[in-house]
Amino acid sequence: MEHITSTPTGKGPAERFTGDVYLNLIDSGAEPARLTAALVRFTPGARTHWHSHTTGQTLYITDGVGLVATRDGQVVRVQAGQTVKCAAGEEHWHGGTDTTLMAHVAMVVGDGSGEDTTWLEPVTAEQYAAALAATRPA
Template sequence: MIDTPAEPAHLATALVRFTPGARTNWHSHANGQTLYITDGIGLVGTRDGHVVRACAGQTVKCLPGEEHWHGATDSTLMAHIAMVVGDDTGDGTTWLEPVTDEQYANALNSTN
């Protein structure tokens, strides 16, 4: 974590690093999430099959409640600063099942 919110703020920020092929599980954020790519090339995928390939210096926004995942490509590392606005009960993240190898491969193929 870069910063954990203290009352009355609710913005949590974290620097997250991914090795090639690494990715998060599917998840959502009640108030959305902003990802600022700091190094490498990353992928951000949504349940409808939309995939964004993002490079260092780019920002990707995930909508409130949108189920998504993010991670590195299969051949590059990726690091991002993740920003989430929570509430009085926490950061509003709901963690779901792992992204399958097939889903990941389809994401890679759709952005090449």
């Protein structure tokens, strides 16, 4: 058994995130395990860049309200207790709304290559605004 009492919080790098995003690694997927998991906290307006994962990604929302959107135009508003699964190779992004933070546990099962995530371009202000508008409560 290994008891990890705390992990350092790191700021998400600008080449992968827009706005202030904070990460705590939960598990790094060291062999023979292949699960990588992290607690990710997004401040209002913060979000990932477009990206995809070789074997997909599961997001378990732990706090706040946020958005998850896919390249084909699907967008969902998520809140604590909900789970979103992004399929293998599906280009997507996730983050807080314009007025609320959002935190999730992000989980990826690696394929053994060490190159499980493909990072793409930033989500534009127009794409973000459209996702907000499409999911705004009535």
